[in-house]
Amino acid sequence: MSKRPPMHQARKRFGQNFLHDAGMIRRIIRSIAPHPSDHLVEIGPGLGALTEELLDEAGALDAIELDRDLPPILRSKFFRYGDKFRIFEQDAMKFDFESLREDERLLRVVGNLPYNISTQLIFHLLSHSNCILDMHFMLQKEVVDRMAAGPGENNYGRLGIMAQYWCDVEKLFEVPPESFDPAPKVDSAIIRLTPYQTLPHPAKDVKQLESVVRTAFTMRRKTLRNNLKPLLSGETLEQLGINPSLRPERLTLPEFVRISDYLTDQNAAARKSESE
Numbered sequence: 001m002s003k004r005p006p007m008h009q010a011r012k013r014f015g016q017n018f019l020h021d022a023g024m025i026r027r028i029i030r031s032i033a034p035h036p037s038d039h040l041v042e043i044g045p046g047l048g049a050l051t052e053e054l055l056d057e058a059g060a061l062d063a064i065e066l067d068r069d070l071p072p073i074l075r076s077k078f079f080r081y082g083d084k085f086r087i088f089e090q091d092a093m094k095f096d097f098e099s100l101r102e103d104e105r106l107l108r109v110v111g112n113l114p115y116n117i118s119t120q121l122i123f124h125l126l127s128h129s130n131c132i133l134d135m136h137f138m139l140q141k142e143v144v145d146r147m148a149a150g151p152g153e154n155n156y157g158r159l160g161i162m163a164q165y166w167c168d169v170e171k172l173f174e175v176p177p178e179s180f181d182p183a184p185k186v187d188s189a190i191i192r193l194t195p196y197q198t199l200p201h202p203a204k205d206v207k208q209l210e211s212v213v214r215t216a217f218t219m220r221r222k223t224l225r226n227n228l229k230p231l232l233s234g235e236t237l238e239q240l241g242i243n244p245s246l247r248p249e250r251l252t253l254p255e256f257v258r259i260s261d262y263l264t265d266q267n268a269a270a271r272k273s274e275s276e
């Protein structure tokens with residue numbers, strides 16, 4: 001097991017929990033299965049626990065790291081990889097991922113993500129998903145379970161529905177706290193997100209879909225009729241073939257899209273008649 005160099009104190013504010021379990025690192029690399037033709041992007045390389053094995057297999061790796069103390073360590077550690085390794089001292093939340101593309105290759109994004117920003121970061125990445133081939137992330141287990149949850153499950157909600165709108169979502173395996181130094185207080189898991197090249201259930205307006213999903217889950221225990229009252233009536237839901245007495249967690253993605261498209265059409269018709 002490799003240990004963190006004594007000169008680097010793990011920083012809580014950057015969500016630093018460094019992987020140090022060599023067996024687990026190998027398992028993660030196997031599930032990513034990097035290939036010499038891949039252009040990889042690693043978010044938060046830290047001290048390079050995953051980076052080294054990724055660099056050995058991939059064609060190119062760009063890393064994005066916010067903690068300015070780490071890039072000098074990584075540059076000297078991975079000097080021998082030359083141009084194959086680039087590091088950007090930036091905030092991944094504001095990073096323009098499309099700017100990394102240099103050829104027709106889509107990006108393969110990986111990272112043991114800082115848990116405090118992971119869901120926001122994933123929403124940021126989903127908005128760039130047309131330049132991404134796949135994403136492998138270590139996240140808090142509870143977040144992975146929410147992203148992978150289907151209708152009828154307790155933890156099914158906005159995060160899972162929007163992730164599944166853009167991507168095929170697979171929970172791969174769980175990772176115990178002892179695999180990290182320092183050990184986090186929560187269990188972790190690895191997730192694979194594969195953005196669809198053609199969306200299976202495209203909405204006419206994705207902003208409208210987000211608003212419908214957010215409004216539908218205002219109160220999980222209330223019915224769709226209650227929660228969606230600000231947007232449309234129970235009768236309209238019935239006309240759309242949706243039972244208004246259901247709780248939001250029973251609704252499938254195509255049903256949310258049906259509601260959203262109805263509202264998009266209504267809004268367009270209202271705008272048209274205003275302009276006439």
Ligand code: SAM
Nearest residue numbers: 014017018019044045046049066067091092112
């Ligand atoms: N990949 C390393 C590992 O597995 O040992 C480190 C993982 S640690 C959980 C998260 C890493 O993300 C840290 O190196 C941290 O400094 C970095 N980080 C935190 N916030 C970030 C941000 N907004 N943008 C880029 N990197 C960030």
